[in-house]
Amino acid sequence: MTLTARNPGDQDPETDAVLDALASAFTGPDGRPVPVERRLLSADRIAGLRGDGDGVLVVDDAALAAQFPGATAALVVLDREHQRGTALITHDPVGRTHVVAAEAVGAATGGLRRAVAALTAEAAVIDALQSVGRQLTAQLDIDTLVQDATDAATTAVGAAFGAFFYNLINQFGESYTLYTLSGVPREAFSRFPMPRNTEVFAPTFDGTGTLRSDDITADRRFGHNAPYHGMPEGHLPVRSYLAVSVISPSNGEVLGGFFFGHPERSRFTARHEGLAEGIAGYSAIALDNARLYERERNFTRELSRNMLPEAPPVPGLDLVTRYLPAARGPNIGGDWFDVIRLDGGATAFVIGDVVGHGVPAATIMGQVRTAVRSYALLGLAPSEVLRRVAALLDGFIDSTFVTCFYAVHAPGDELVFANAGHLPALLRHADGTTEQLGDAIAQPLGVGTEFPERTAAFPPGTDLLLYTDGLVESRSRDVTQGMEWLRTAFADLPRPLTSDACDGLVAALTGASTTTMSRSSTCTARAGGRRETRAEGDRLPRRDVGDGGAADRPAPGPGAVGRRHPALAGSAGGRRARGLRGHGQRRRARLPRWGRRTAGGHRALRGRRADGDRRGPGPVEDAGPDRDDARARPDDDRRPVRRQRDPAPRGRHDGHDAFRARVVVTGR
């Protein structure tokens, strides 16, 4: 704010009147007015003038000779901030009338000028405070916020250095204290412990009031505490001291405190104190906002993290899963995936997406996921699982729907699936060709009621990719194009797949349209906002893998996702099917849970098995006792006996089966 923003010569009427009056006060010895010249002076010239007077300078003889050669007398009327002035100069002999007039004017306007000066300063303070406040309260990033606040406050109070100690609460609810500094390098304080709640610091930490001292070393509260009794050795010298609490406007909690120091005494005035308190007030609001925002984000992050399953290890399958949050917006959503180990060695893969965002979508997702799991564990066929979930949803979702791809990998290299309006899965065959599974075969849950089933061969060496729309869809890329890109990228992935290759796929697909957003998402990841799981099924040592032949290599599926969306990929390792059927004994020994089968577990699969003579090789151990199978329902027909009827289904598996047999035999 400035009151001097006029052009030279553009004096306000009051100043003109003063100038006129003073000019007429220049009188000669005879009492008659003398000619008076007016001259505008720049700030530079005013600085060179010395003289008496307040608002009106009576130029002394030395200055007169230097500045106005030949003049006999001069007055300078200063403007309100002494930025410029107008000189009244005469070259005639004069008496002292003008001096008397100047003193009278000075005396008359002095109070006013001081009031204006004070108001101007006050306005500048309010301006500064307001701009700091606007800046601070718009900031949600705590690190930036506290540093900005410290810098602004340190500058505003004219401190040699300032510090802001503030409390934060971590994700476990524990409070901890951090600090920022301004005016000094961090090293200046790094050797010292955090300040304790000593008598000097107590008012600030306890939030009982501002402490301002002209010389803190002279304060009665100073220097009572061991070990330092004052400031630690090497501490920056502090005489003038000002400390202000930062108190949460929402709950009165002391969030932190500003501490300012200066090596000279009496540097901080009441105005500085007011400024510091003002900035502390804004900082409190800003910190409150930032903490609430952070809490909200943690909440949603934890919620989404807890709602997502870990993909369990599945013998014979390599699984790679990725779940990445949206780069912006709520850190939670309706996307989910699941890998469910079913009785009888089958595995269900689920991927789905609840329409909508944020916590509402996430809570529906949690329920749908549980419903799918429940029906899955009953061993229902995929179309039946989806049909029942849809019926269930009818009761509690309104104006939303859920897409869901549900596939069961039944023992015997077959994938049985149904798709409720979800994006088609991708299958990469051992020969490198790709295939879309379940493209537009049924409506979403919440809309459709029938979910026809399809089957696909899923022999060893095949990779399956499930994903949600974030991977293929964005505002700048329509889903058709995205799906084509994904299919091409999936086909080009190395074989066997690596986890890195899957990450590369995700980056390539999501980065193309949202480069900067992806980067920020990566940063968030370090803060724990991104979930990544990788589950690998029962991996055998590499040499064993080699024995299995090319078709038998374990190929971890790609996992990928953009935005918040999960992708889930599984690939059939040759061992899986064989492991289930042919090597159950050995595997059960390693993974006791795995062999627990119930009759129900196979209801959904039995029909399919009937047509699948190609399934299940008949290695030796199939004939062996199967304790888990013995617990199964007597009429359960998925039996070693049945499997023994199967010839080795494909020539290329022969080596693998032999290998299996050998392993099992050795195991015994």
Added chain:
Amino acid sequence: MTEPERPGQGPLDDEPEGSVSVDQVPEGVVLAVAGPLDLALAASLRRSVERATRLRPGLLVIDLSGVTFLASVGMAELVRANRQAGETTVRVVASGRIVLRPLELTRLTDELAIHATLADALAAR
């Protein structure tokens, strides 16, 4: 066709965040949606649908010709409009894969009465 034709009906057609304009025509009400039909615009579409159905028109046409991105939340609104319309016949104008492909993938093409142009939708019997 990748670039949908923009009807230029909405006063805010060029707004990046999209718009829904409501036009009363002799056949009923036309809601012209332009821009990305995502979470933000879906809410706006819902309000417009509710407003339009209060007029109890014989026909409600949701014209998606100007839609540049069809999110699932937008599709959910279409289904909702279709199911809650009561006596009102709901038709959707959609052409171009940007809009059609998502509708096909979810087979909402079976649920919704979809027409290639606004004229078709208004003229259909």
